[in-house]
Amino acid sequence: MDDMGWGDLGVYGEPSRETPNLDRMAAEGMLFPNFYSANPLCSPSRAALLTGRLPIRNGFYTTNAHARNAYTPQEIVGGIPDSEQLLPELLKKAGYVSKIVGKWHLGHRPQFHPLKHGFDEWFGSPNCHFGPYDNKARPNIPVYRDWEMVGRYYEEFPINLKTGEANLTQIYLQEALDFIKRQARRHPFFLYWAVDATHAPVYASKPFLGTSQRGRYGDAIREIDDSVGKMLELLHDLHVADNTFVFFTSDNGAALISAPEQAGSNGPFLCGKQTTFEGGMREPALAWWPGHIAAGQVSHQLGSIMDLFTTSLALAGLTPPRDRAIDGLNLLPALLQGRLMDRPIFYYRGDTLMAATLGQHKAHFWTWTNSWENFRQGVDFCPGQNVSGVTTHSLEDHTKLPLIFHLGRDPGERFPLSFASVEYQEALSRITSVVQQHQEVLVPGQPQLNVCNWAVMNWAPPGCEKLGKCLTPPESIPKKCLWSH
């Protein structure tokens, strides 16, 4: 899911309790309270999901500035490199047919097209549903069916910013149901349902608008919850539920800059999207596979969105590529035997390892939320929260003496351990050793998010000529992308 927070589901304590289908999915399967995205921002997190590799390896980061988040706006030049092997590419070897529904976000130029990277079908868009644009300074975002665009947001695919009405989730649901129906009895299939109704500007279709106690954001969640219920029901109806592994998670924490109208909840955790505090990267995560994953379980395995890559390969009888570092674990021992595996969680912001968690201890090597300049302009990633010396507005270097928190006693990262304590010393020693191992062998990928160019925007996507919707790009002027967060 897109910008959905840890605290957004009833089963994770959301007070309005408006996700009966997802709560049931949890009750019938396994819930992970300690599951992480690979980045506090959308594009890098999604690239990590599909490659099983940290953004620092797969190139979804920037070196334009230290510790800055970057993503794939329309003017980005880069995208997913051909050298990366994506999950659907690999699953082909086991006969899988793959579809992505919704937001791709791994680059929108032709060479980055999802059907060039292993997917067999696509319905959705390459970028966020920002807009509307005037198609002069900036084109509206295209919506694709497979190889070609079939329209643009705010044109053929309307989103009413005033009322919040858009029927996109319904379209995405139908795409998913149709694909499942077509594939379920023919080929093994991989469906990547990447809907974006919970990303600002949030939207919902008419039957859901105004139905939530939580406002428009809640309406979007309710529609997604309803859709997941319908997909699981279809799997039952088709008698393939016991043969289909379903996982629900999100790309980063709730975008508190858009709160309260357009953002979700990170529950008891600190800050949100864009930050490497828990609110930025700890995610709701539910696994469902009737007859295989026992009902009603909670796993305290430290999990990562990158594990879905390795786990999916394992389910297909495949092994991950051996010629590169893979960060994802095979979670099947956790899912099927309730085992716990030791592993670190690394929290990167752009090119910088900001923090690492091992067991219950999290060490912050660098802290900041955003710059004073941004903050004074009203950009607040931690509204209502302020932990002195932790939620800083200058980039603070703690590499010599990291701030360490015990996430069990202090999930909100409010009380750093005393530097003098035995607990601090022991935790530091264990985490330092794991971080050194990680850094010694790390080969950063070619950074993809450094160069921007207005000429590469979605002026004339494939298929535009059939629709008479080709626009003329401006002069090509490559320049460094400006990443301020």
Place this chain on the structure above:
Amino acid sequence: MDDMGWGDLGVYGEPSRETPNLDRMAAEGMLFPNFYSANPLCSPSRAALLTGRLPIRNGFYTTNAHARNAYTPQEIVGGIPDSEQLLPELLKKAGYVSKIVGKWHLGHRPQFHPLKHGFDEWFGSPNCHFGPYDNKARPNIPVYRDWEMVGRYYEEFPINLKTGEANLTQIYLQEALDFIKRQARRHPFFLYWAVDATHAPVYASKPFLGTSQRGRYGDAIREIDDSVGKMLELLHDLHVADNTFVFFTSDNGAALISAPEQAGSNGPFLCGKQTTFEGGMREPALAWWPGHIAAGQVSHQLGSIMDLFTTSLALAGLTPPRDRAIDGLNLLPALLQGRLMDRPIFYYRGDTLMAATLGQHKAHFWTWTNSWENFRQGVDFCPGQNVSGVTTHSLEDHTKLPLIFHLGRDPGERFPLSFASVEYQEALSRITSVVQQHQEVLVPGQPQLNVCNWAVMNWAPPGCEKLGKCLTPPESIPKKCLWSH
């Protein structure tokens, strides 16, 4: 429960998920996400539970200073007035036998003894388990069995402050099980299980110590969870489960001043104990009555701890006293038919109506957490949280223009509605009308928490002579109690 927060149970989103028995109780019954204590502090909240009346009516408040919390330390002179009718007194008319296990906190002088106010049995103590004291400046708190003390905390009933070990919860569990076994087939019974292991200094018995991911506070929760499981199991074993209404809740929010080692979690809510923000008064609340309350329900009824008074009377076929104002609602329509009843929640701090909630809107008439002086001394009721103009350290008067929050969209009270919005105007108008009705007929009770006197402490409780544990009280010097929060 004592100082347990909304976010402390797995079913309310606590990440460690260490309350399987309470989570099961919720799954088998009804969960209330919008349930409130009657005060952000223990004594007034408990007095309200047992009288069905706000502390401002039953006398559990102070007029020594404006908007100050007060309770019943050893030196308090007041307690529950004879004029108040307590739940066990009333239940007697329907043949109920009543027992209190644990903390009474409604006054420790002889006239306030629980057996003088309707309880038939008591095992526990009149005050918090603070200590140890030297029995010179201040006596240790006595533990009573029925009319007489049987020892004192830190003497016959040890609490190891260093290790956190105490077997009190086990004793309290056994008392509860024995009472249930004795009464279940003879008389209808009311058991008030008021354990205090989660109040700082938190404690647990040896088998639970060190078992929680959350530290010592979590050990205490785990032992309580285990105990609740054993009680529900006994009800099943005795075949009285379908004839026994069980309700689980807490007296106020988690005491964040004691975080992280000795305090719980208020989930996504603002601040904690001592405050009238949601973290101070919104509580976990579970109702269980197999065969009557359908399993797996969530009720969005605005509930209050005072409702347990009225609801319990209704279950016994009784009606509340008609000669006084009763604030508790009969929740049976919510519990049995899923109905929702309109009602306000009033948030008092001492003599002052600080805030009121109606539907989803909460209006703050006064805000503060604590004084600058206290705050600078390190007393922080909102660690890591800071909402500008809301979590103030001076007592701010908003009665002319209340701060209003929408608790569905903004459960964390971070984004006050714009004064100019239609939503603000409409909510204000509705809340103002309800508050005026409330205040027009309000007759404050005689304040019980104004006078303190070292001579009234637990020097020579009844039964002390048999144990050779009577101490000599100092000279009687009544003085105004000092309430700084």
